[in-house]
Amino acid sequence: MQDMAHEIYTDDMKPPVTSVGVIGWAKANLFNGIFNSILTIITIFILWKFLPPFIRWAFVDSAWNTTGAACREASGACWSVIFSNFRFIIFGFFPYESQWRPFVAMLILFGLLFYSRNRNHWSKYLGYSWIIGLIVMGLLMKGGLFGLASVDSTKWGGLPLTLLLSVFGLTAAYPLGVILALGRQSKMNGVRWICIVYIEAIRGVPLISLLFMSSIIFPLFLPEGVTFNKILRAQVAIILFTAAYIAEVVRGGLQGMSKGQYEAAESMGLNYYLTMRLVILPQALKIVIPPTVSILISAFKDTSLVVIIALWDLLKTTQSVLSNPEWMGFSREAYFVVAIIYFLGCFSMSNYSRKLEKELSAGEQH
């Protein structure tokens, strides 16, 4: 008898059921309170007003694989502008028969980026594979070896150029920004002032003017006959620009560190370099992940500014397709696709940063 009584009391009690099915869920999430109910109704109204026409435009009445003339007949979206010009939009002036090369280079880049997502994969060997990957990518783009036809970098364009400018721009700007932030906090006056002047000067001018300077003014100072690769100059301008912004964000993180952390590290005899590397930066950089990613995202989008110095990035190739009389007027469709490509890049960055933040703070809080 006693056993039975015991069993009754050890029965786990289920939490009370407050919502049942769709109606319960809607009640709890969409219509709890007057304000939320009004918002829900307005949202439904807007969706009802815009979604069906959009679907109709994008999918039902659209022309997918026709000529420009046929497109003008259709009342919906003209996706043909993308499909007919896809390879030019993506690869620009890269020789048509060699366009598999930038394609493979991009695949390698995406593969490496995807594999590097997982922090458990971060090792010496990943570093080596990046170095090998970069060499292979450079070879594929540039050619001139192993029977690959040489392609001048003035012919590089489209998505590979956008990715080149952003991936290298961001990976180089980040460490440079960290060094500048440390320099700005340095006790050595010379170092500190150089960093302050650099950061303030760069932040005081728009990226466009830096790009102009790198492409027009800088060559004027070079002796006759000496030229620098135009892409490289734009790349350097982007790196210098982004680094200044990252420096200020990182400085914010450094100032957020308590004095006790420095003292604890110093009092066990760690020198400046080790104190920063082992104690201060791991914490400070983690704090500033969200603003840093904001800067990286905007830098990624800012690479499209290179059009003004006549580099044919993704946006410029799209634009030039639209200036072809056959496809004139279909900018909505073309820019929509470009926007999606940019969105995918930005969204994966912010998604990854959230994942990283979560992993790094695991266990540290209560």
Next chain:
Amino acid sequence: MNEKATEHDITKTSGKAMIEIIGMHKWYGDFHVLRGIDLTVAEQERIVVCGPSGSGKSTMIRCINRLEEHQKGRISVDGVELTNNIKNIEKIRAEVGMVFQHFNLFPHLTILDNLTLGPIWVLKIPRKEAEEEAMHYLEKVHIAEQAQKYPGQLSGGQQQRVAIARSLCMKPKIMLFDEPTSALDPEMIKEVLDVMIDLAREGMTMIVVTHEMGFAKSVAHRVLFMDYGQIVEGNTPEEFFNNPQHERTKLFLSQIL
């Protein structure tokens, strides 16, 4: 003399001077914090420093490992004089352990990694060996089972014991304690003091800034009273508590006892 007095008799230690401070002055801007400190600490001697807040106690011990810079006078630690020579400073810091009021553990590292950081990077001990040592010290402060946790998951008392173990991992010759129990809840003070008492029994040279007078009575060879940046009075605990010489000492003792 009773037995207790002999236990405190510093002449039983080797008598070699570990710390020598001669005529040390320090200013914060125009504020004269330390006004001529003279202090010699023998090997294995245990000193408790007390005094009202703002009297310069913390500043004095922070000068010993150069967390603060003194502007006048001389300090030598284990025969090495503290100058601007950065190598000397790093050498002294590796020999002098410091325990802070707010623990200052590294929150991004596990307890074990907190302990092995110094030995691996400063003393260049192989990781495996450093981890074994670290576990040994964690056992000594009765906290070995927490090795894989992060500081934020521990109570204040546990964190302070980890901080003591972290200092011990560097095999210091001197331990400085800067109000180690002031930030703790009352029920955790004893667990930290017990660890410090164990340490004292093993003959560690210690300078402890604290208001725990029970601790002073039971382990200190000398108790110093500081006020207005000077050492007003220093004596054995018996003499200090039973027969204070200066008015300021008497006033202070009457306020805290």
